[in-house]
Amino acid sequence: MQDIINILPDSVANQIAAGEVVDRPASAVKELLENSLDAGATAIQLIVKDAGRTLIQVIDNGCGMSDADARLCFERHATSKIKRADDLFAIRTMGFRGEALASIAAVAQVELKTRQSGSELGTMVVIEGSDVKEQSPTSCAEGTSIAVKNLFFNIPARRNFLKRDSIEMSHIEEVFRRVALPNHNVAFSLYHNGRLLYDLKAGNFAQRIAGIFGTGASSRLYHIQESTEPVKIFGYVGKAEYARRTRSEQYLFVDGRFIKHPALSTAIERAYSELIPDHTYPSYFVMLEVDPSRLDVNIHPTKTEVRFLDENIIFAILRAATKKALGQFALANELEFDPSDEIDFTPAPKGYVPEQPKVSYNPDYNPFASKREPAEREPASGISRSEFEHFFDTAVPDEVPERLPLDDEPSPMPASAVGTSSPIGYQNRYIVTTLKSGIVVIDQQRAHERILFERLVASKQARKAPQQLLFPVNIRLGAADAEMMTELMPELNELGFVLSPLGQNTFVVTATPADLGDVELQSLVEQTISDYKSSMLQKFSDRDKSICLSLARQMAVKPGTRLKPEEMESLIADLFSCQAPNLSPSGKKTMFILSEQELAEKMR
Numbered sequence: 001m002q003d004i005i006n007i008l009p010d011s012v013a014n015q016i017a018a019g020e021v022v023d024r025p026a027s028a029v030k031e032l033l034e035n036s037l038d039a040g041a042t043a044i045q046l047i048v049k050d051a052g053r054t055l056i057q058v059i060d061n062g063c064g065m066s067d068a069d070a071r072l073c074f075e076r077h078a079t080s081k082i083k084r085a086d087d088l089f090a091i092r093t094m095g096f097r098g099e100a101l102a103s104i105a106a107v108a109q110v111e112l113k114t115r116q117s118g119s120e121l122g123t124m125v126v127i128e129g130s131d132v133k134e135q136s137p138t139s140c141a142e143g144t145s146i147a148v149k150n151l152f153f154n155i156p157a158r159r160n161f162l163k164r165d166s167i168e169m170s171h172i173e174e175v176f177r178r179v180a181l182p183n184h185n186v187a188f189s190l191y192h193n194g195r196l197l198y199d200l201k202a203g204n205f206a207q208r209i210a211g212i213f214g215t216g217a218s219s220r221l222y223h224i225q226e227s228t229e230p231v232k233i234f235g236y237v238g239k240a241e242y243a244r245r246t247r248s249e250q251y252l253f254v255d256g257r258f259i260k261h262p263a264l265s266t267a268i269e270r271a272y273s274e275l276i277p278d279h280t281y282p283s284y285f286v287m288l289e290v291d292p293s294r295l296d297v298n299i300h301p302t303k304t305e306v307r308f309l310d311e312n313i314i315f316a317i318l319r320a321a322t323k324k325a326l327g328q329f330a331l332a333n334e335l336e337f338d339p340s341d342e343i344d345f346t347p348a349p350k351g352y353v354p355e356q357p358k359v360s361y362n363p364d365y366n367p368f369a370s371k372r373e374p375a376e377r378e379p380a381s382g383i384s385r386s387e388f389e390h391f392f393d394t395a396v397p398d399e400v401p402e403r404l405p406l407d408d409e410p411s412p413m414p415a416s417a418v419g420t421s422s423p424i425g426y427q428n429r430y431i432v433t434t435l436k437s438g439i440v441v442i443d444q445q446r447a448h449e450r451i452l453f454e455r456l457v458a459s460k461q462a463r464k465a466p467q468q469l470l471f472p473v474n475i476r477l478g479a480a481d482a483e484m485m486t487e488l489m490p491e492l493n494e495l496g497f498v499l500s501p502l503g504q505n506t507f508v509v510t511a512t513p514a515d516l517g518d519v520e521l522q523s524l525v526e527q528t529i530s531d532y533k534s535s536m537l538q539k540f541s542d543r544d545k546s547i548c549l550s551l552a553r554q555m556a557v558k559p560g561t562r563l564k565p566e567e568m569e570s571l572i573a574d575l576f577s578c579q580a581p582n583l584s585p586s587g588k589k590t591m592f593i594l595s596e597q598e599l600a601e602k603m604r
C-alpha cells in the first residue's frame with residue numbers, strides 16, 4: 001500500500017498556525033506591542049498605514065536582539081521567555097509561546113531592525129512568507145523596530161476578507177488601548193496615515209485613563225482598591241449615573257494583561273444591581289494581580305482567555321470591593337452591606353453565626369404625615385441632600401441661583417438669592433424642584449415606591465410592632481392563591497401584618513404595618529400574590545424583597561394624585577435620604593436632572 005502522509009513544510013505549518021494568532025491587522029499589532037513590553041521598553045511607537053493593510057510598524061527602546069536571535073525569533077517555538085513546562089505556571093511576560101513572530105512572518109513582508117545596548121551595529125532581517133530574504137548588519141537606534149508590510153499578501157482570501165479601514169482601525173485602536181492602559185508606566189504613541197492619534201506619556205493609571213478617554217473621565221469614576229491574599233485589586237469603576245448602553249468601556253486586566261472573563265465581569269456588574277437601569281452597563285478599568293501559579297493563561301493563542309484557580313473567591317472579593325467603591329460615595333443599595341465598614345476578608349471562625357445587620361432608619365416616618373424642612377433633616381442613613389449634590393457633581397459655581405422662580409408665586413427673595421425652592425407639581429405626576437446641580441424633575445410614583453420599599457425592608461429588620469385593626473378583615477382566596485398565601489404568610493407577618501388562616505381558603509388580618517395607610521386589604525393581598533407569582537419579580541433573589549417591592553408599588557402614590565406642597569417637600573426630603581434615590585426599586589429612573597450647562601445649551 002502507498003504511504004500518503006507528509007510532514008508539512010515549515011512555511012505551510014506557520015501559515016496554518018498564523019490563522020489562530022493573526023486574523024486581522026489588530027492582532028499583529030497586539031503581538032508586536034506585547035513583545036516590546038516584554039523587551040522592557042519604556043517608550044513604544046506604533047505607526048499604521050491604511051488601517052494596517054499597508055504597514056504596521058512598532059518601534060521600541062527595549063533590550064534589542066543579538067544577530068543570532070534576530071534570525072531565530074522568526075522560527076516557530078523560538079522564545080526567550082520560557083524554558084521548561086514548569087515555567088508555564090510562573091509566567092510574568094506577555095508572550096511565552098514563541099509563535100507570534102513566526103506567524104506574522106508567514107503571512108507578511110517583515111523588516112526587523114534591532115540593536116542591543118552596547119553593540120556598535122545592529123542587525124537587519126527581511127523575511128517574506130517565512131522566507132528569509134536578507135540579513136545584514138545595519139546602523140539603527142538601540143531597541144527594536146519591526147515593520148510588517150502588506151499583511152496577508154500571500155493569502156488573498158484573508159486580505160479580501162478584511163473589513164473597511166474604519167472598522168479595522170477601530171480594532172487596532174482598541175488593542176492599543178488594552179495594551180496601553182495597564183502599562184501606564186510606558187509611553188505610547190499611535191500614528192495613522194501620518195496623523196498622531198494618541199501621544200501617551202508615562203504616568204499613573206488615572207493619568208493613562210485620562211490620556212485615552214479625556215480628562216473628564218476621572219469625574220465619572222470611583223477608585224477601587226483591595227488587597228487580599230488571592231488577589232489584589234486596583235483601578236476605577238464608573239459612577240452609576242454614567243452607565244452606558246453598551247459594554248464598550250469595560251476593561252479588566254490580570255497581571256497587566258487585558259482579559260475577557262464573563263464571570264468576573266458579572267461580579268462587577270452585580271455590584272450595580274438596583275443602582276443602574278436595566279440594559280445599561282457600568283464602565284470599569286480594573287486591574288487584578290494574582291500569583292501566576294494560580295492563573296492559567298495558556299488556554300488560547302491570543303491569551304485573552306484565562307482561568308483562575310481561585311475564581312469563586314476572586315468573584316466574591318471583586319463584587320464586594322466594587323460595592324465598597326460605590327458605597328463609599330453613593331451607598332450601594334444593598335441593605336445588608338454597611339459601606340462604612342471595612343470589609344474583612346479573613347474567613348469566619350468555625351461555628352460563627354453572622355449577626356443580623358442593623359439598619360438605622362426611622363420606620364415611623366410617614367412622608368405625607370407632616371411638613372418638614374429638608375434642610376433640618378438629618379437622615380440616619382442614605383445620602384443627604386448635600387451629598388446628593390456631590391453625587392451629581394457637575395461643578396456648578398456657588399452663585400448660581402438655587403431657586404426656581406415661579407410665575408404664579410410672588411417671589412419673597414430676589415431670584416439670585418440662594419435658597420431652597422418650593423417644589424411645584426406638573427400634570428399631577430412630576431415634581432419639579434432645584435438642586436445646586438440643576439433643575440430636578442421627580443416622578444412622584446417611582447420616588448414614593450423607592451421610599452416605601454426601603455422603609456419596608458428596614459421595618460422588617462427592625463421588627464416593628466404592627467398596628468391592631470379595629471375590626472379584623474377576612475380575606476377569601478381561590479385554592480391556588482390560598483396555598484401561595486400560606487407560603488407567603490411568614491414574610492408578611494415579619495413585615496408587620498398579623499395574618500392567620502381561618503380554614504377553607506380564608507385568612508384573617510388583625511393588624512397591619514403602621515404606615516400602610518388606607519388600602520383595601522383583599523386586593524392588596526391578591527395583588528401581592530399575583531406579583532409574587534409573576535416572573536417580573538424574580539429580580540430579587542430573596543422573596544421578602546420581592547414582597548416589599550410589590551407592597552411598595554401598591555402603596556405608592558399614583559399618577560393623577562395631586563400632592564400638596566408640603567407633601568412634595570416631604571417626598572423629596574425622603575427620597576434624598578434613600579440608599580438609592582435615583583432608581584425605583586424595579587430599576588426605573590426616579591428623576592431627571594437638567595444642569596445649568598445643559599439648560600444654557602438648549603437656550604442657544
Ligand SMILES: Nc1ncnc2c1ncn2[C@@H]1O[C@H](COP(=O)(O)OP(=O)(O)OP(=O)(O)O)[C@@H](O)[C@H]1O
Nearest residue numbers: 035036039073079080095096097098099100101144
Ligand atoms: N521587540 C522585541 N525586542 C526584543 N526582543 C524581541 C522583540 N520581539 C521579539 N523578541 C524576541 O523574539 C522572541 C520571539 O517573539 P514571539 O513574539 O514570536 O514569541 P514570544 O513573545 O516569546 O511568545 P508569543 O508567541 O506568546 O508572543 C521573543 O521571545 C523575544 O526573545
Ligand SMILES: [Mg+2]
Nearest residue numbers: 031035095100
Ligand atoms: Mg510575543
